[in-house]
Amino acid sequence: MKVLVAVKRVVDYNVKVRVKPDNSGVDLANVKMSMNPFCEIAVEEAVRLKEKGVASEIVVVSIGPTQAQEQLRTALALGADRAVLVESADELNSLAVAKLLKAVVDKEQPQLVILGKQAIDSDNNQTGQMLAALTGYAQGTFASKVEVNGDKANVTREIDGGLQTVALNLPAIVTTDLRLNEPRYASLPNIMKAKKKPLETLTPDALGVSTASTVKTIKVEAPAARGAGIKVKSVAELVEKLKTEAKVL
Amino acid sequence: MTILVIAENTNSALAPATLNTVAAAQKIGGDIHVLVAGQGVGAVAEAAAKIAGVAKVLVADNAAFAHQLPENVAPLVAELGKSYSHVLAAATSNGKNILPRVAAQLDVDQISEIVSVESPDTFKRPIYAGNAIATVQSSAAVKVITVRATGFDAVAAEGGSAAIENVSAGGDAGKSSFVGEELAKSDRPELTAAKIVVSGGRGMQNGDNFKHLYTLADKLGAAVGASRAAVDAGFVPNDMQVGQTGKIVAPQLYIAVGISGAIQHLAGMKDSKVIVAINKDEEAPIFQVADYGLVADLFEAVPELEKLV
Numbered sequence: 001m002k003v004l005v006a007v008k009r010v011v012d013y014n015v016k017v018r019v020k021p022d023n024s025g026v027d028l029a030n031v032k033m034s035m036n037p038f039c040e041i042a043v044e045e046a047v048r049l050k051e052k053g054v055a056s057e058i059v060v061v062s063i064g065p066t067q068a069q070e071q072l073r074t075a076l077a078l079g080a081d082r083a084v085l086v087e088s089a090d091e092l093n094s095l096a097v098a099k100l101l102k103a104v105v106d107k108e109q110p111q112l113v114i115l116g117k118q119a120i121d122s123d124n125n126q127t128g129q130m131l132a133a134l135t136g137y138a139q140g141t142f143a144s145k146v147e148v149n150g151d152k153a154n155v156t157r158e159i160d161g162g163l164q165t166v167a168l169n170l171p172a173i174v175t176t177d178l179r180l181n182e183p184r185y186a187s188l189p190n191i192m193k194a195k196k197k198p199l200e201t202l203t204p205d206a207l208g209v210s211t212a213s214t215v216k217t218i219k220v221e222a223p224a225a226r227g228a229g230i231k232v233k234s235v236a237e238l239v240e241k242l243k244t245e246a247k248v249l
Numbered sequence: 250m251t252i253l254v255i256a257e258n259t260n261s262a263l264a265p266a267t268l269n270t271v272a273a274a275q276k277i278g279g280d281i282h283v284l285v286a287g288q289g290v291g292a293v294a295e296a297a298a299k300i301a302g303v304a305k306v307l308v309a310d311n312a313a314f315a316h317q318l319p320e321n322v323a324p325l326v327a328e329l330g331k332s333y334s335h336v337l338a339a340a341t342s343n344g345k346n347i348l349p350r351v352a353a354q355l356d357v358d359q360i361s362e363i364v365s366v367e368s369p370d371t372f373k374r375p376i377y378a379g380n381a382i383a384t385v386q387s388s389a390a391v392k393v394i395t396v397r398a399t400g401f402d403a404v405a406a407e408g409g410s411a412a413i414e415n416v417s418a419g420g421d422a423g424k425s426s427f428v429g430e431e432l433a434k435s436d437r438p439e440l441t442a443a444k445i446v447v448s449g450g451r452g453m454q455n456g457d458n459f460k461h462l463y464t465l466a467d468k469l470g471a472a473v474g475a476s477r478a479a480v481d482a483g484f485v486p487n488d489m490q491v492g493q494t495g496k497i498v499a500p501q502l503y504i505a506v507g508i509s510g511a512i513q514h515l516a517g518m519k520d521s522k523v524i525v526a527i528n529k530d531e532e533a534p535i536f537q538v539a540d541y542g543l544v545a546d547l548f549e550a551v552p553e554l555e556k557l558v
Contacts, residue, residue: 016512026381093348095323095358120493123376124361129349130320138320138424141346144487152400154428159342160441160496161489162432166318168425178477178494179487214389215358218371221382229540231531235553238525238543246523246540248445248502249469249558 001111001148001170003046003055006101007039007075009068010121011137023219035071038116041176044183045146046114047079054148057081061109063100063219065089068148069199077186083199084108088211094122096204096211098130105135110171113154127212128175136167142177155186250279250369253307253330255338255347256297260315263296265442266339268403272398273302274337275404276366280304283411284329284524288315294413301408308413313421317343323350325419327429330355330391334369340395340497341367348395357389362497364400378493378516397522398441399499416471437463440489442521444473445502448491448518451478452547459484461548462506465555474498474518476508492517507547510535527551 012032020027035043049055061078062068067088068125072083086100105113118125132139138156140146146164146168147154158167158177168174187195204211232238241249252274259262267283274281281298286309287375294308302382307329312323317399330336330351338344340362352359362374363381371386372394440446447466459473466473474491475484491498493516503521508514512535518524518537526539536542543550 013513016420017380019381024402028375052310054440058352093358094357095353098353118494119354121377123378124358124359125345126349126352126361129346132319132322133350133353136424136512138423139346139350141319142342157342159430160488162430162486164430165314165428166316166425167428169423175555179481213358214383215360215387216388218384221384223375223379223382223519226524226538226540229524229536229538229542231536231542231544235550235557237544238541239554239557241541242502242523242525246502 001055001061002057003049004105004108004110004113005042005058005075005080006058006113006115006127007043007060007062007063008119009033009064009071010036010119011119013037019220025220030131030213035074036116038118038176039071039177040183041180042074042114042116043078043080044181045176048181050079059084059209061086061101061104063088063092063097063163072199074186076197077191078184079200081199085199086207087201087203090209090211092211093213093215094124094126096129096213097127099209100204100207100211101127101131102134103209112148112171113167113173115173115175117177120150128158128173131172136171139165140168140172141175143174143178144179146174146180154205171216187230190249209219250334250335250535252279252281252331252335253276254281254283255336255344256283256285256293256327257339257341257343258287258290258293260289261292262337263293264341265403266341266398268300269397269398270337271302272365272401273363274335274406275302275367277335278333282307284326285307286314286325288312296406297414298411299407299409300352301405302349303409303411306411306413309419311414311420313419316427316428316500317347318425319347319350320422320424321419321497322347324422326351327354328418329416333391335392335394336397337394340397342442344395348393352393353437355391357391357393358387359393360387361395361397362387362397363394364397365558367448372384378512379519380512397497399497402465416486433488437466438472440472440474440491440496441498445469445471446474446476446498446500446501447471447506448476448508449506450476450486450508451481451482453479453484456484461551465551468555468558476514508535509533510538
């Protein structure tokens, strides 16, 4: 079966971002960018499905600026077969991304679509669910285990009180949680080979999708800073402070 | 303006996060209706009707809604939601699972995890793991929103007397089915609602050592949390994880033991009123957000702390 994996180019998870002085957004100039960590897990799961003989082809798709090609090449180096970039310089909301992915799903007709559960920049946690609504497919969100049996996928999900397993009719949408797998690193020969794999570029217009949004960001601020704390010398002093100064015990 | 709040429930009980969601709805203003979807939810509906400030409770009692499968619940919420100005749910695993599906069915953007209501169409929400706060404005006909419980003080669970009305819409979409679940058993307070949280990290070294934290927590009436490192190492189950990808907590007192304080962990606890860090590495980033820091070996400090409190 064909597996479609969506990946997003985001600020590297180790970077501590700074808000721009004019409050228009966060400063991403000269900041290290990477593949969103949950998307890496999605790519890894697709590659493992291929290694098990469940998946026959992995198509990786990204929606973003021209530079998102770097993240697509990374996915190709990890084992994806070909890549699609839907190029858009604008920062798109989840619904617009889901609509563009729906257009790619219509074109590619995958049996399984794997996305990360959330992007670490917008922290929305929406796109997979929205894509499931638009395609009418079942959704297995926050997956920590995926098993494909014939025309069904059993997905174990991380929920607030523990784990839940659901059976989804294929085609279906799965979003990855951290514990689904441990992504591999790309080897140098594979990085070289990935340069020769096909990468198709499309535009929202070519897909006939409007990316208009009903939500706009008015301003972005730094969170309130916490007052400086103190270091205590002993446990006794700590307990004393918590009782008399902070009054939380 | 009429606001629909989706009740977070387990069929037999109403989850506390619903009370925080109703609080957010009150800040928006207007009549508040609560939807209780599930199977055999009579008691939940009655509990919802007693919430202060709720005008009406809609009950959708159907076997198809028993496990909150989004394929079945989202069409119901989308159908009902068309006649409301706002549709709100708590940002729990169910709320996050169902609501974006509702928003896409209504063809509107969703606003995730709001922490404050500026006006009926303007909200604040954290982005970049809480390192920035965005103010967003929605022009959507129906504003679909998930609410971060720690951003709003819960309304009173008693005092209301809303009318209860049955709705018969929706059913099994036939796309998915519930297979089973494995819930972690705990007698301690729920992590997201606890007044005190004691969390352990990689510094705990193994799962057995978490018993030191459990004894301390029991003495304090606290919940026990963990960092991703502790969960990934298999010390504790994943539903104990506090952070950007785990649970968001804001207790009165958060005690971080053997946790370095990575950005992703801080995202889940830095709104706590008082933060205490116990770590033997005095350079650990956790000390930058801690109100009280103790540089010490946790295996000596924790038992001593337990004796003194």
